[in-house]
Amino acid sequence: MPELPEVETIRRVLEKKIGGLTILRAELRAPKLAAARLARDLKPAADMLARRLQGRTILGIRRRAKYLILDLDRDELIVHLGMTGQLFAAAPGDKPCRDLPALPDKHTHLILELSDGVRLFYRDIRKFGRIRFLEKKRETDFFEGLGPEPLGPDFTPDVLREGLKGKTASVKALLLNQRVVAGLGNIYADEALFRARIAPQTPGGRLTRAQAVRLHAAAREVLCEAIRFRGTTRSDYYDPESRRGGFQFRLRVYGRAGEPCPVCGRPVAKAVVAQRGTHWCPHCQR
DNA sequence: CTCGGCCTGCTC
DNA sequence: GAGCAGGCCGAG
Numbered sequence A: 001m002p003e004l005p006e007v008e009t010i011r012r013v014l015e016k017k018i019g020g021l022t023i024l025r026a027e028l029r030a031p032k033l034a035a036a037r038l039a040r041d042l043k044p045a046a047d048m049l050a051r052r053l054q055g056r057t058i059l060g061i062r063r064r065a066k067y068l069i070l071d072l073d074r075d076e077l078i079v080h081l082g083m084t085g086q087l088f089a090a091a092p093g094d095k096p097c098r099d100l101p102a103l104p105d106k107h108t109h110l111i112l113e114l115s116d117g118v119r120l121f122y123r124d125i126r127k128f129g130r131i132r133f134l135e136k137k138r139e140t141d142f143f144e145g146l147g148p149e150p151l152g153p154d155f156t157p158d159v160l161r162e163g164l165k166g167k168t169a170s171v172k173a174l175l176l177n178q179r180v181v182a183g184l185g186n187i188y189a190d191e192a193l194f195r196a197r198i199a200p201q202t203p204g205g206r207l208t209r210a211q212a213v214r215l216h217a218a219a220r221e222v223l224c225e226a227i228r229f230r231g232t233t234r235s236d237y238y239d240p241e242s243r244r245g246g247f248q249f250r251l252r253v254y255g256r257a258g259e260p261c262p263v264c265g266r267p268v269a270k271a272v273v274a275q276r277g278t279h280w281c282p283h284c285q286r
Numbered sequence B: 001c002t003c004g005g006c007c008t009g010c011t012c
Numbered sequence C: 001g002a003g004c005a006g007g008c009c010g011a012g
Helices: A006-019 A043-053 A137-142 A157-164 A171-176 A188-197 A207-229
Strands: A023-028 A060-064 A067-072 A075-080 A085-090 A108-114 A119-124 A130-135 A269-273 A278-279
Touching: A006 A060, A006 A067, A006 A085, A006 A207, A023 A043, A043 A130, A075 A085, A075 A137, A085 A278, A157 A171, A157 A207, A171 A188, A171 A207, A171 A278, A188 A207, A188 A278
Parallel strands: none
Antiparallel strands: A023 A108, A060 A067, A067 A075, A075 A130, A085 A119, A108 A119, A269 A278
């Protein structure tokens, strides 16, 4: 579900809601969520994780690509929300959101009881998300192979060109590949390609320098704008205060198959590219 | 590099 | 009942 703008929005809200609070009790209901790899009996590891979290203070919340990192002194808790992962922070007196079930429900897989009566719930219908408790010194290894942050100084037009150079895979597939650039997902890849006027099927190695420059700028722009609008809510995405995003109203092609292109008015096309539903304007994007 | 698998729920 | 959904990993 969440791509970089949604994860960044979650990070900002969490910082405000749970930054500085201490974990009084942790309950991991779905041990698989924290499994490094498949094992017979995950329950002991789950209980171990809960014990390790107990008593720790959340010093801050960072983001790397689509990962959230809760800093716990010498350790950290890394959370990836997969497709349908959600984090909700409930403080005493918070009104429940009418569109959402009362928590914890059957899809709530991790509960952190924090100081000040605050509770943090991890909810994930499809259970594609992952949680990992890590010593800080192992963080570099954990993120080994992840490409540059698209909004950081390491992501330049030349770096993008390098990631596309000589590749036969479609530019869409390469934008989704987190080794090339880390944080774009299906929605923002389509939106960036539209803004850069590049057809998603174009082989990466075929992009001209000018196209790569446009794509680099377009990716950054769309991510920045989406953060400003607090992300995109199509179905599952809510921030930890149960607020929906606002960028769904500003999508130009994603989810708009058959509707007029906002630039030329011809219908937006949809097809499978890189095994994902892909939306583009065949007239504007070449 | 592409495909299938991981999961559940919703829409056609 | 089939197909689809904002992600990622490992097998071939």
